[in-house]
Amino acid sequence: MVTVSNMTVEDIEVFADSLDVAQAASIFKRHGALVVRGLTKKYLADIVRDIENTARESLALLPLAVKRPEGWTTPNGTLFIPAPAGFERDKQIMVLGVGYQTSAAFFRSAFDDDAVNIVEAILGPNIELFMDGQCLYKEPVGGHAKELHQDSAYFEHRFEGPVASLNYVVDTDLVNGALYVVPGSHRLGTLPHIDTSSHLGLDPAQWSWEQALPVTGQAGDSIFFHYRTIHGSQTNRSAKPRPVFINRYRRVDDYVTVGATSAEGRAAAEKRAEEARKSEQRGLMVRGYRKFEVDQDD
Numbered sequence: 001m002v003t004v005s006n007m008t009v010e011d012i013e014v015f016a017d018s019l020d021v022a023q024a025a026s027i028f029k030r031h032g033a034l035v036v037r038g039l040t041k042k043y044l045a046d047i048v049r050d051i052e053n054t055a056r057e058s059l060a061l062l063p064l065a066v067k068r069p070e071g072w073t074t075p076n077g078t079l080f081i082p083a084p085a086g087f088e089r090d091k092q093i094m095v096l097g098v099g100y101q102t103s104a105a106f107f108r109s110a111f112d113d114d115a116v117n118i119v120e121a122i123l124g125p126n127i128e129l130f131m132d133g134q135c136l137y138k139e140p141v142g143g144h145a146k147e148l149h150q151d152s153a154y155f156e157h158r159f160e161g162p163v164a165s166l167n168y169v170v171d172t173d174l175v176n177g178a179l180y181v182v183p184g185s186h187r188l189g190t191l192p193h194i195d196t197s198s199h200l201g202l203d204p205a206q207w208s209w210e211q212a213l214p215v216t217g218q219a220g221d222s223i224f225f226h227y228r229t230i231h232g233s234q235t236n237r238s239a240k241p242r243p244v245f246i247n248r249y250r251r252v253d254d255y256v257t258v259g260a261t262s263a264e265g266r267a268a269a270e271k272r273a274e275e276a277r278k279s280e281q282r283g284l285m286v287r288g289y290r291k292f293e294v295d296q297d298d
């Protein structure tokens with residue numbers, strides 16, 4: 001059993017209304033996690049509307065869902081996974097089909113000056129978006145847990161990897177599914193992951209919730225984390241949905257070398273890591289400039 005230091009949320013916390021970007025970046029670099037209270041409040045009203053519209057739309061489209069290795073996907077891109085016993089349906093929402101392609105407020109939040117200033121202080125001057133924005137949605141009364149994991153198990157990168165900013169959409173506590181983080185775990189490299197009910201996760205015999213720090217917070221709070229920082233969240237035991245929305249940023253020259261959602265897929269993808277190239281992995285720029293590199297187009 002690995003042990004982690006005894007930290008509190010105050011050790012990794014700053015406030016958007018008195019933001020010191022250098023201090024925020026230094027917390028992130030040291031602990032692999034940073035909480036910025038109130039950072040995305042200004043986008044909330046619009047994002048809540050878009051998320052709830054997408055949830056309703058997804059439930060209406062559920063009869064058209066197509067089976068995938070990860071679960072079932074509705075035509076609007078929402079991923080469902082099996083529901084727990086006693087749930088009102090046999091499938092529950094996991095990743096909602098809302099992002100930069102469908103929600104202007106979500107897209108605007110990715111360009112937030114304070115958020116990008118923090119990322120620039122971590123990753124340097126030239127930054128692109130990685131992925132199209134992601135919304136994890138825990139349904140009420142038993143909505144899925146996301147077991148402790150490192151994002152690098154899903155998308156190993158060539159260089160420093162993406163910085164994620166996970167944003168609370170509702171007040172989030174130990175009942176409805178606060179995010180847990182393990183400060184300092186970004187220095188451990190990518191650990192072996194196994195298949196769990198929420199796809200890749202760490203072996204609970206090695207990493208338990210007791211070793212992780214719960215970050216409770218209000219709607220509009222943001223949690224930045226390194227892609228190797230161990231994190232996860234428990235089930236939603238409240239009577240209301242618990243969504244979060246996530247923006248991910250990376251250096252313009254960074255790219256995925258190993259992409260997977262299962263242990264078997266990961267083992268196969270690791271064998272092809274050397275073949276990975278930047279070409280066709282370019283994201284939209286949020287800061288700086290992309291210089292042309294000849295080998296990008298190999």
Ligand SMILES: O=C(O)CCC(=O)C(=O)O
Nearest residue numbers: 136146179231232233244
């Ligand atoms: O919904 C959550 O809290 C989990 C999010 C997460 O772990 C992830 O997207 O990697």
